[in-house]
Amino acid sequence: MNYFAYGVRGLLxxxxxxxxxxxxxxxxxxxxxxxxxRPLAVVPGPAVRAVALAAVAAEAAVCLALALPYTAATLAGLLAATVLLAVFAVVIARSVSTGTTVRCRCFGRSTAPLGRTHVVRNGLLACVAGIGAAVVAAGPDGGPDPGMAVVAWCAGAVAGGLVTVLEDLMSLFRPVDPSVTE
Known part of the structure; x- marks a missing residue:
């Protein structure tokens, strides 16, 4: 596995x-x-909790697969991440296109409604996960310097942490409402 793959593992x-x-x-x-x-209307009302539980379980399974030191587990985790992130992007894009306002609960609490930023974020993450899967599938198994692999993984993890606060980072560059500064 090469350093790019370790970085992608850390990120995801x-x-x-x-x-x-x-x-x-x-x-x-x-x-x-x-x-x-519920407002996304992707599944019938009674199935919403089950779908929410399945989404959280799938996210946890991706974490576990990416943490295991086996190429097959890494590949499975990257493929699952690709699918999950693509589904999330499509569902959010559908919500945005229909004008449905839903708070982003992607990382817990948030006051921001789902929007184009979330679609782009999940789409880009899906692409990164897919490229990571291709790299792992095509690359030789083993061989990197363990220290550099840790550095790559940690750099990816830092980038992943930044991705999760993207809304907050973007708010730093938005114009300030004049009523707030008075």
């Missing part, structure tokens, strides 16, 4: 681990996440 592990923690780490977080799926 951080993103999915923060997503799982945000949806399950405090009282009421999972219910808030499940409730945020």
């Amino acid at each position: 592990t951080a993103v999915f681990l923060i997503a799982v923690a945000g949806k399950t780490g405090r009282a009421g977080a999972f219910s808030a996440f499940a409730d945020s799926l």
